[in-house]
Amino acid sequence: MKAALHAEWTKLRTVRGCLWLLVGMAAVTVAASAAATSVSTCSSPGCGGDVTLLSLFGVEFGQALAAVLAVLVIGGEYGSGMIRATVAAVPRRGVVFAAKSVVVSGVVVAAGTVAVLGSLLAGRFVLPGRGFTAAHGHAPPSLADGPTLRAAAGSVLYLVLIALIGLGVAAVVRDSATGIGLVLGLLYLLPVIGGVVGDPGLRRVLATFAPTSAGLGVRATTDLAGLPLAPWAGLAVTAGWAAVALTVGGVLLKARDV
Amino acid sequence: MNPLMRRERGPLSGPGIVVAGLRKRYGSAQALDGMSFSVRPGVVTGFVGPNGAGKSTTMRAILGLSAVEAGTALIGGTPYRRLRRPLTHVGSLLDAGALHPGRSARDHLLWLAHSQGLGARRVDAVIGQVGLASVAGRKAGGFSLGMRQRLGIAAALLGDPPIVMLDEPFNGMDPEGIIWMRGLLRGLAGQGRAVLVSSHLMSEVQDTAGHLVVAGRGRAVADASVAELVASASGGRVVLRTTAAARAMGLLARAGATVASDGGESVTVAGLSAERVVALLNTNAVPFSEVSAHRASLEEVYLELTREAVEYRAATSEVPR
Amino acid sequence: MIASRSGRDGFLPVLRAEWTKFRTVRGWVAAMSAAALMMVLVALLAGMSGGPRNGSPVPIGPGGEAVTDSFYLAHRTLSGDGGITVAVASLETVLPSGPGGMEPGVVPWAKAGIIFKRSTDQGSSYVAIMVTPGHGVRMQYDYTGDIAGPASPTAAPRWLRLERSGDAVTGYASADGTRWTEVATVRPRDLGGTVHGGLFVASPASVDGPGTLPSVSTADFTGLGVHGGWSAADWTGTQIGPDSPTFAGYPPPASGAFTDDGGRLTLTGSGDIAPATREILATGGTLRDILTGTFPALVAVMVVGTLFITTEYRQNLIHVTLTADPGRGRTLAAKAIVLAVAAFATGLTGALAGGLLGTWLAEAGGVYVFPVPLSAALRVALGTAALLAAASVLALAAGAILRRGAAAVTAVFAVVVLPYLLIAVPFTPSAVSNAVARMTPGAAFAVQQTLTPYDQVDSVYTPYTGYYPLEPWAGLAVLAVYAAAGLTAAAVLLRRRDA
Structure with missing residues (x-):
């Protein structure tokens, strides 16, 4: 396993595209978060709003790049035929898959931490100027605050889980472009459909079981009762999706010819 | 001027390929450096040279896939990209893996046929010709390399072209397949087609090709018939084994030969045929135990011709594409 | 090439x-x-x-489109031809401010004026002429029709008049009640023989960023005069369409009202008489x-x-x-x-x-x-x-x-x-x-x-x-x-x- 991990790590770090995707993920997250905070306003005391959620808004977009990266880690090997060399070098495919999962998780944790901390920092910088001041009942987001710390750590975990979903899907479809289309469709389709479903029950079901809307609740620090699921429970739903994707992907990787 | 370069023999009698002065550079590597040769109808032309000598680049240039900085590659006088229904002029196989893995073999040929205005009947004909009829409906992605080669050959023959150009067609073929391929190539040439076949192994083409173009460092270092090549390398030399070396050397030198001795019983004679040497020795009662023609193998010729290119390759260790 | x-x-x-x-x-x-x-x-x-299965139906205008038809009306019936004249002395709007509070605000399309409407049912054909704070005098009919009258001078009163003759209704506006300008003559789709005529106030929601705030407007009317086949009954205050999917209701504690104080009539109303938009009919x-x-x-x-x-x-x-x-x-x-x-x-x-x-x-x-x-x-x-x-x-x-x-x-x-x-x-x-x-x-x-x-x-x-x-x-x-x-x-x- 150690050798397989080392091999996967070497593979990942020697392809420049991966580094760019990680940098892009952090940049997109911070930029989208900063954009969201700089268009929000709080004009009076009790204006509502969740400064942490607002500051971490960019995770909605950063997740796309985490998913793309993960899909490429597997899809790229199928595209180039390198998968054959990989399983020739490490014939136990479960180990290969596990090593890929670990390496992808590791780099996404690293880049996700940068993204989340950068977003919170941007929020601290921007929000007071938009009226989210102590006088209006808002403290700037701070990791010393328990719920904010949970939101930050949860967001990093969320990004990892989304990447793992991407990894599983890629192992199923064995093609980068198709994998990216499927994963991004999954990430964004259910929330969009949820917006047009009029039936409240059905809408709640969608919000509860969609990987994005359930998991992204981990960013909230106020008005938790309004979430479809409690923060950690929501993240558990996303983890469930990741587990299913990884299991199906792993089983198929073992069962099928490469 | 390299003595093995073909001398001008006037215009081509039928459709063929004329490559003249192709030059192309990939970054700092000169992939083609004045590549010139021609391919004639009715004969299999072997295009040999070590990896990186420019064979594939030349073929890509002939097909208009790669742009060249200088030179021309003409098909019966026309650049490939101006041909109408090009597959009816040139059939080619560059890469047997060039197919969509999810499409069946027959469907792969079908779209190609449609692009040339040909019908499904022609598809079935070439499928039969290459012996893939039983697997035509299967996804090409599951084919072995040998089967893909056959499918690629079928695609090359689809337009019944007077010119056929194959890049390393023997790759991945089993012995039976190689024999089949040789027969096919001879047959195609026998029908009057111009056939260009590349290989990095002389042994693969020497029994099939009537004509050879040897590539090295981006140019043709030899362009001659197999007989010419062998003769030039052998130089018509005869090896004589005799206990009377001094007498024999004097006799043969007077008859106009160039002679050389290894100091022992062996004498190398150039400039006289073996029959003439035997006649002279018999007439003058010089004893000898053996007279044999020294024949260089094509492999030796090839190695000799391409040594420079191989050395170059080893020194740089990396030649793109 | x-x-x-x-x-x-x-x-x-x-x-x-x-x-x-x-x-x-x-x-x-x-x-x-x-x-x-x-x-x-x-x-x-x-x-x-x-x-919402058991909610009120969406009001549909004579042109087939969804409409908002919820406003405050003081009316009598008019059979056949006739006319009505009034001066709008003031029109003021309040918006919610904090819990339970209201503060003065401006809603450009708040409406105070006179109207002929086929019935008090939602979606029925109508023609009206009105004063608005932001868009001057307007003559509107059948929800989608909208004709600009003279730009409103800053000073009230603003005199308005509607005259019905058969199918045609003509609207007039005046700054002094003597020199009248004809705004337009329109033929509503289906006014019927007897109409409900009178004074009305509407006060649409105010757009506030990505959402809206309900508003309430109050208008004072003076110099009311009618001629033609009007009924002899008193003016009756009615909230048109109080329960409607296109009406959010009055922000508490406000409510619709009509008072007649010796020739000075005061109406308070919310809602609108206009085509419905997505925001209103979410x-x-x-x-x-x-x-x-x-x-x-x-x-x-x-x-x-x-x-x-x-x-x-x-x-x-x-x-x-x-x-x-x-x-x-x-x-x-x-x-x-x-x-x-x-x-x-x-x-x-x-x-x-x-x-x-x-x-x-x-x-x-x-x-x-x-x-x-x-x-x-x-x-x-x-x-x-x-x-x-x-x-x-x-x-x-x-x-x-x-x-x-x-x-x-x-x-x-x-x-x-x-x-x-x-x-x-x-x-x-x-x-x-x-x-x-x-x-x-x-x-x-x-x-x-x-x-x-x-x-x-x-x-x-x-x-x-x-x-x-x-x-x-x-x-x-x-x-x-x-x-x-x-x-x-x-x-x-x-x-x-x-x-």
């Missing part, structure tokens, strides 16, 4: 070859079918979800929402569009393609046509089936769906199909330029799907979503617009609510320009680069 020998007559075989290529890869055909299926499934999901469905399945379909056709060329690069099949037909621009054009036709057929099938089924299901479930004229419905169906076609061509161009499936799919997601998402989420600022819907390929979704924005109604007109800044076909043209530019760049690169 390409000689005339390989001209037009060479194109059909290439087209046929590309079509054969397309239809013989099962995954692509399956993806296209799945795209159409997703459009239908999402339409069913959107339609199935049932609305429960209403639109064809666009029913066709939300366009999003997954878009993803599918764009992935296929990308793969249609990138798999050729990956497998070096592009060499075979270009040796079979060396006309590179022509090959690309053939690919684009094949894709566009396939995506168009997919989109048309999905839009027609999804639109019809979803609308039928929604209406059967009691949901009000904003009505769509046949021409607009056809435009939506054809436009949606064209949208998918153009998007697939853009994806093909990206694939040809980038030559790598993953990169190309990511790129088209960024330029087409990201704008769609920015439009589809409620919290995007309207300035951003309007800019996105104007300049990015996402502008093409305007082709699905079925709502009409009205000048005489202030509302939240954003792409999210279903109002796009560009005309439907203009929006589609933006995407088409992107696709054409992409394809041109791809053709240039394809010719210039080694295959």
